[in-house]
Amino acid sequence: MRNIFLFIRRYFVLLTFLVLQGIALWMFFRFNRFHRTVFLGVANELTGSINSQVDKVDDYFRLREENRRVHRMNDSLLNLLKTNYNFPDTGLQVVVDSLKFDTLKTEYRRYVYRDAKVVYNSVNFENNYLQLSRGANNGVRDNMAVINSDGAIVGVVINVSPNFSQVMGLLHTKSRVPAMMKTSLAAGTIRWDAADPRFLTLDGISKDVEINKGDSVLTSRYSYNYPPGFLIGTIAEVKVDQATGFYLLKVRSATDFTSIQQVFVVENLQREEQLQLNSDTENILNQDRR
Amino acid sequence: MSDLIKNIFRLAIFILVQVYVLNKIPHLHRFIIPYLYFVFILWLPFNTPRLSLLFIGFITGLTLDYFKLTPGLHTAACVLIAYIRPFIIGILISKEVTELTFHEPSPRGMGWTQYMIYAFILTLLHHTYLVLLEWLQFGSFLDFLIKVGSTTAVSMLLITTVELMFPRSLKYRTNTA
Numbered sequence: 001m002r003n004i005f006l007f008i009r010r011y012f013v014l015l016t017f018l019v020l021q022g023i024a025l026w027m028f029f030r031f032n033r034f035h036r037t038v039f040l041g042v043a044n045e046l047t048g049s050i051n052s053q054v055d056k057v058d059d060y061f062r063l064r065e066e067n068r069r070v071h072r073m074n075d076s077l078l079n080l081l082k083t084n085y086n087f088p089d090t091g092l093q094v095v096v097d098s099l100k101f102d103t104l105k106t107e108y109r110r111y112v113y114r115d116a117k118v119v120y121n122s123v124n125f126e127n128n129y130l131q132l133s134r135g136a137n138n139g140v141r142d143n144m145a146v147i148n149s150d151g152a153i154v155g156v157v158i159n160v161s162p163n164f165s166q167v168m169g170l171l172h173t174k175s176r177v178p179a180m181m182k183t184s185l186a187a188g189t190i191r192w193d194a195a196d197p198r199f200l201t202l203d204g205i206s207k208d209v210e211i212n213k214g215d216s217v218l219t220s221r222y223s224y225n226y227p228p229g230f231l232i233g234t235i236a237e238v239k240v241d242q243a244t245g246f247y248l249l250k251v252r253s254a255t256d257f258t259s260i261q262q263v264f265v266v267e268n269l270q271r272e273e274q275l276q277l278n279s280d281t282e283n284i285l286n287q288d289r290r
Numbered sequence: 291m292s293d294l295i296k297n298i299f300r301l302a303i304f305i306l307v308q309v310y311v312l313n314k315i316p317h318l319h320r321f322i323i324p325y326l327y328f329v330f331i332l333w334l335p336f337n338t339p340r341l342s343l344l345f346i347g348f349i350t351g352l353t354l355d356y357f358k359l360t361p362g363l364h365t366a367a368c369v370l371i372a373y374i375r376p377f378i379i380g381i382l383i384s385k386e387v388t389e390l391t392f393h394e395p396s397p398r399g400m401g402w403t404q405y406m407i408y409a410f411i412l413t414l415l416h417h418t419y420l421v422l423l424e425w426l427q428f429g430s431f432l433d434f435l436i437k438v439g440s441t442t443a444v445s446m447l448l449i450t451t452v453e454l455m456f457p458r459s460l461k462y463r464t465n466t467a
Contacts (some may be wrong), residue, residue, distance in 0.1 A: 014341045017373040020348050021366055025423075027355075028362025032427060043356035054310050122358075123317050124427055129359040166359060173428045194428065197317050258316060 011118050033040050035168075041161045044131075049162030051119040053135055058259065066261045069150040076151075111227045112267045114139060118260045119164070124169055125196040128257070129158075130167040134162045145219075145226040145266040153177065153232045154256035154263055156225050165265075167183065170232075171197050171257055178220035179232055186218055190232055190251065192215075200233060202249035207240045209247075217251050224271050293335055301350060304330045309357045321440040327354055327364075327449045328403025328416050331372050332409060333458075335394045340376055367420040370411045381409055396458050409449050410442075417441045 008015065031037045067133060078084075116138075120131040134140045146167050154170035156177075168175055169193060177190040188204040194261040202217060215235045221228040237250035268274075301448035315324065331347055338346070351365030358364070379395070382404050392399035395408060418438050425434040 013373075016341060016344050017369065020344055020369045024348070024351070024362045024366035024369060028366060028423060029362070035363040039356075045328070047357050077331070120357075122313050122315060122325055124315070125358070126424060127360065134429045156338070195320050 035158045040159065044159070044161035044164050046167065047132055048119060048161070050135070052117075055117070055119040062259045062261055065256075065259045068261070069148070073150050086199055087276045089134065093261070110268065110270055112198065112269060113264045114267070116140070116165075116263050116265050118263055121169075121257070121260055123257045126173050126194040128169050128171040128197075130155065130169050130260065132165045132263065133163070134158075134169060135165050137162050139267070140165045140265050141267070142267075143225050143271070147227075147230055147264050147266060148255045148260060148266070149262045150254075151230055153219055153226065153230055154255050154257075154260060157265065167221070169257060170200060170253060170255070177226060177232065178223045179219045180218050181205065181209065181211065182216035182218050184211075187222065188249075190217070198253060199236060200251045200253050202235075202251050205247045207245050207247055211235060211238055211247060211249065213238060224268060224274055225265050228266070296331075297334065300333065301330055301353070303400075305357070307355050308354060313358065321437050322444055323441050324448060325417070325420075325435075325441060325445050326452070328368060328371060329412070329449055329452065331368060331375065332412055333394055333396075334375075336379065336392065338458075340373075343372045344369060345376060363420065363423055367416045370419050371416045374415060375412060378408055378411055392416065394458075397453050398457060405453075406450075407458075410446060413445045413449070414438070414442050417445065 029098050053067050064154050088214065114134065116132040116134040118130050119133050120129075122128050130146075132140070132146070140157060140160050142157055142160065144157045146157060148154050155163050155167045155172070155175065158168045159166040169223075170177065173192060173194050175190075175192055178187065179190045180187045186209040188202045190202055193201050205211065213235055216233045217235065219226040219228055219230045219232060222275065231254045233251040233253045235249055236252040239248040239250075241248050304327045308325070311324055312324040322327075327350065330350055331343075334343065336348065347368040347370075348365055351363075351368030352361075354364045375449045383400060395405060397405040400408070421434055421437045421441065425431075425437075
């Protein structure tokens with residue numbers, strides 16, 4: 001017994017070092033798998049409040065770019081107004097299905113948009129996160145999609161605290177976004193190879209689909225998180241992988257990740273139902289097999 | 291100013307500069323990532339007990355980790371250099387300098403050559419461990435080597451710049467006071 005105490009006293013610093021290393025590595029590997037760690041909620045609130053103070057100054061340097069984006073978005077929305085269209089047949093009545101617009105009947109509505117402000121953002125690392133100034137108190141929850149003020153995809157919420165939320169951007173090595181080509185509707189997956197923050201990679205499109213430089217890549221219709229038809233980017237480089245017969249596509253990101261300011265957080269109101277249906281189907285299949 | 295207050299201010303400044311200046315500089319190349327915050331550990335006084343060094347390293351890394359949302363990554367690297375630091379000092383610098391004459395590591399007290407070797411070894415260790423942990427989940431071995439080399443070079447450049455721009459006043463320890 002005495003020897004053990006002597007041993008501990010002799011190597012106390014080394015043992016402390018090993019314990020602290022152990023804690024650090026445990027946090028590191030755990031976070032990489034589950035995106036959860038100790039004190040993250042408290043830390044998020046703290047860093048969030050400091051970030052939003054610094055962000056107030058930072059805003060002024062990006063106002064011009066932001067104004068341009070918002071104006072363009074307004075322009076595209078103005079063009080959708082009913083008054084822009086002339087209906088020559090007077091017998092025809094335009095009926096707007098008000099059910100779909102009724103906020104009380106949420107079962108008809110699929111997506112809800114909430115505005116949020118980006119308070120911290122980086123592009124220099126392999127795993128880049130954004131922090132938003134809206135959290136659980138404002139209805140933001142995990143797995144909600146985030147789009148830029150001009151409707152380009154930014155990322156997905158992975159963690160929320162009461163007043164702030166963390167977003168895994170497209171510039172993250174673990175980010176996978178279901179995508180489709182605008183013209184052919186061919187489905188693939190968007191990821192990032194951590195090389196250049198301007199370019200993303202599109203996988204999983206076979207080479208019999210015709211793809212040209214400049215084609216638009218949109219979010220897929222088959223996604224629980226992302227609303228369909230929002231722009232991710234445009235094709236910048238087309239190469240064919242001869243071994244697999246799939247394209248190696250380089251996509252120029254529609255979002256300029258260095259100047260994101262105002263974003264929308266998109267909630268899929270039917271997400272739970274879709275996931276429920278999914279797991280129910282799995283259960284039925286498993287039962288049949290037995 | 292007492293050592294404790296001075297070092298708390300230093301930690302705050304290093305973390306803020308790292309988070310709001312160095313992490314936010316426009317993307318130059320994927321191999322160029324400027325790190326400076328760990329110099330805080332290099333600058334701690336010679337007479338800091340080894341145990342408190344470890345805990346200071348832990349707190350330094352953890353603070354940056356919560357800002358960057360990489361819990362554990364920088365913490366592990368900082369604890370490592372905090373543990374190695376006394377050995378390097380023991381090898382490089384004579385007892386006379388560390389225990390009697392000077393207060394904390396600085397190029398003016400230790401001489402540029404020795405200070406740069408000291409800084410280089412710890413920087414290299416810090417970056418190697420950091421990039422190794424990142425590499426475990428992503429990237430190729432060649433990337434790993436290039437990244438260690440380039441980030442160390444950038445950090446050494448930053449350290450030299452900081453030492454030239456903000457020469458710390460030498461505090462000779464005398465037995466008169």
